[in-house]
Amino acid sequence: MKTMKLLALGLLSLIVFAACAGDPSPSPVVPTSEDPTPPLSSPAAPTQPEIMASPEMTSAQVPTVVSAPLTGPLVEVVTSGLDTPWEIVFLPGGELLVTERSGNLVLIGKTATRIQVPNVEQRGEGGLLGLALDPDYAANNRIYVYLTSLENGQLVNRVERYVFKNGTLSDRKVIFEGILGASNHDGGRIEFGPDGYLYITTGDAQNSDSAQDITSLQGKILRITREGEIPEGNPFASAVWSYGHRNPQGLAWDAEGRLWSTEHGPSGAGSGYDELNLITPGANYGWPEIQGEEEREGIVSPVIQSGGSVTWAPGDVEYLDGKLYFTGLRGSALYVVSLDGEKIAGFDTFFSGDYGRLRAVRLGPDGYLYISTSNRDGRGNPGADDDLILRVNPNLLTKP
Numbered sequence: 001m002k003t004m005k006l007l008a009l010g011l012l013s014l015i016v017f018a019a020c021a022g023d024p025s026p027s028p029v030v031p032t033s034e035d036p037t038p039p040l041s042s043p044a045a046p047t048q049p050e051i052m053a054s055p056e057m058t059s060a061q062v063p064t065v066v067s068a069p070l071t072g073p074l075v076e077v078v079t080s081g082l083d084t085p086w087e088i089v090f091l092p093g094g095e096l097l098v099t100e101r102s103g104n105l106v107l108i109g110k111t112a113t114r115i116q117v118p119n120v121e122q123r124g125e126g127g128l129l130g131l132a133l134d135p136d137y138a139a140n141n142r143i144y145v146y147l148t149s150l151e152n153g154q155l156v157n158r159v160e161r162y163v164f165k166n167g168t169l170s171d172r173k174v175i176f177e178g179i180l181g182a183s184n185h186d187g188g189r190i191e192f193g194p195d196g197y198l199y200i201t202t203g204d205a206q207n208s209d210s211a212q213d214i215t216s217l218q219g220k221i222l223r224i225t226r227e228g229e230i231p232e233g234n235p236f237a238s239a240v241w242s243y244g245h246r247n248p249q250g251l252a253w254d255a256e257g258r259l260w261s262t263e264h265g266p267s268g269a270g271s272g273y274d275e276l277n278l279i280t281p282g283a284n285y286g287w288p289e290i291q292g293e294e295e296r297e298g299i300v301s302p303v304i305q306s307g308g309s310v311t312w313a314p315g316d317v318e319y320l321d322g323k324l325y326f327t328g329l330r331g332s333a334l335y336v337v338s339l340d341g342e343k344i345a346g347f348d349t350f351f352s353g354d355y356g357r358l359r360a361v362r363l364g365p366d367g368y369l370y371i372s373t374s375n376r377d378g379r380g381n382p383g384a385d386d387d388l389i390l391r392v393n394p395n396l397l398t399k400p
Helices: 208-212
Strands: 075-080 085-090 096-100 104-108 112-116 128-133 142-151 154-165 168-180 190-192 198-202 220-224 240-243 248-253 259-263 275-279 314-320 323-328 334-340 343-350 358-363 369-373 389-392
Touching: 075 096, 075 104, 085 128, 085 358, 085 369, 096 128, 104 128, 128 190, 128 198, 142 190, 154 198, 168 198, 168 220, 198 248, 248 323, 259 314, 275 314
Parallel strands: 248 314, 314 358
Antiparallel strands: 075 389, 085 096, 096 104, 104 112, 128 142, 142 154, 154 168, 190 198, 198 220, 220 240, 248 259, 259 275, 314 323, 323 334, 323 358, 334 343, 358 369, 369 389
16 A cells, blocks of 8 residues: 555665756646547547557666665666556565556566566556555465456456466456446556555546446445455445546555545646545545536535646655655646645646656655656657656755
8 A cells, every 4th residue: 555654675776867856837837638538429439549669678676785865866767668557566575566558567676577467458548557466465465456358349447356476477356347448537546545445546437427426436436345345334335435536546645544536637628627636435526517626515626736727637646754746647747745734735846848748656665756657658759768667766856
């Protein structure tokens, strides 16, 4: 789970990359939307982004000594040559395990190895997305993945569990299914919370009305057990934990156990309205009834939102020492939100445009932030070495 606790584990010996100073602008000035949505009358004709061939994948070696305090530069490259990496987790030995949207797990340690996950349908924003380790992974080697598949011509999303051992997958089990998919708005983040339950973000699958329907699994944050059962305390006696979401992308818990989530705002005229939300069980977060600063009785407004002239298109979110760090896809930046309890005390933008589209962010056991680019997802301008995993020293993320 994403918490402030750090583990004293072995880590990657990394190749130094050109360090960049923070961008002085408070937010990216990008007034176009992240995911132009095709008309709902033609969902059977999704657009497949062009996937460019990745270069040869490279990675660095796992060291045996971890230095403290943080002495590394602002930014280093951990791995290059990835194909749209979507999620990053750390294994107990210090290796990284990364999902590529095209359907591969990538094990990154002394070498980098791709392992194909079966039955993945990469279509638009769908594919192999979220990844989480079982809380008892050290004993049972279980991993959970969120993926898009094709069933009888219909895109669907589900959570599967595997045993991952010696670089191979076995003991496949479908943990949770019935989540409709689409070429856009598939959600896909999965994280174990401090309560030991698995939280899942789902998009509205291009059907905005489903977000307000508490009997639907679309446009929700879900909470289930490791076996896919409904825990006691879920507000609707179903998997639904909160509703009224358009396309939630990130999940993180702060030091007080509060759950935060990033979410893509609407497309079209007046784009933007991306959100950072504080999640409470049973709450309605408004899509498609309200957006931006709008308020309505019985609906929770975002803690902070981008406004109509700026698009963050936020990816994942991570918490560290009183701050939330979230990535921007269309915004192509790292956003840092300083918290004062449940309120926002500050907002800063870093790396605006420096590395292109940013998606995953994970706090490493060494105290650094690990961030993936997403320039090969059909919406970016990939460089020769894309996509990358970057290691960022949070102590050097300062404004002049």
